[in-house]
Amino acid sequence: MIFKDGTDLFFARQLVNERLQVAREQLPDGVEAVMGPISTGLGEIFLWTVEAEEGARKEDGTPYTPTDLRVIQDWIIKPQLRNVQGVAEINTIGGFAKEYQIAPDPKRLAAYKLTLSDLVTALERNNANVGAGYIERSGEQLLIRAPGQLASIEDIANIVISSSDGTPIRVRNVADVQIGRELRTGAATENGREVVLGTVFMLIGENSRTVSQAVAKKLEEINRSLPEGVVAVTVYDRTNLVEKAIATVKKNLFEGALLVIVILFLFLGNIRAALITALVIPLSMLFTFTGMFSNKVSANLMSLGALDFGIIVDGAVVIVENAIRRLAHAQHHHGRMLTRSERLHEVFAAAKEARRALIFGQLIIMVVYLPIFALTGVAGKMFHPMAFTVVMALLGR
Known part of the structure; x- marks a missing residue:
């Protein structure tokens, strides 16, 4: 839906x-x-395989089968990973799901005057835990329960269906009970041998990097509790993709900032002026990241890819160049070195002189991004972070 x-x-x-x-x-x-789980099509953040090492044996000396690996996955690994915060669902592919199979014999059923419905009803009624009230003893209330859940082939075979002349008719009298496997609809192989593949689906709205790291840490703990010779091996971890994307963003931001600073040194011709102008970059980025954190906008290629350091520093370049011009003109006019108060006066005057034009220029750039905030659906979710970070960077410069 x-x-x-x-x-x-x-x-x-x-x-x-x-x-x-x-x-x-x-x-x-x-x-x-x-x-289905509360997840999205991109919710598969972690995959692993459950496999037996070469020569691994069970306690009885037999090798591990795909059914054994599936049991380990379903009853040891899966329940523990489901408790990790941010995990919505655990899917399993491969191996064989263990089943207790009951094959009724029509002739024996007819001989005891029983039907298939009688057999099914007996199985359903004898496979449940029920409460039996409580008793009071020494001022204490003790709860009573009747554990009736089936746990073995013997339990199933001994279920009483009916009685004939005081003799109980059990399941084993009318059917064969054995351990089998469910008809599967998929399989997983690795290097030509069959394995069991597990997939973690992330809860919608969670941080994929945080959840992936938590799952990986939990899987390491689970590995220490698995039977000897059985290991859970990570196949895919979204953390690697996210960290590579973050590294790319960091690299691009660093190279862009470095290039802008070099250009400032070359064209302003004044080291102090270039440093003052370059300080706008970290201050603007600090303001941007603060706004992103407050509004829960994640840092990724889409949100940070539109940042242009040239636009961020252009206002500072105009003000600094105007200040240098006014300082040089005032010093030439007075014919001496300016005092501190005179220099501050010229700097404030230079900023005030260019302020109006710079504010309107900045507003014009911001207005260009306003229509993006009107986008809805997938397009809105993709481009809203980009427009938000650009506007925040312009406000913080």
């Missing part, structure tokens, strides 16, 4: 779930409608 942009996702899921509750009553037995 696709909702309008800006819709509260959790509220929408609640409405959908209410409709699903109504629809479930009309579905055939055994069919269930389940909502």
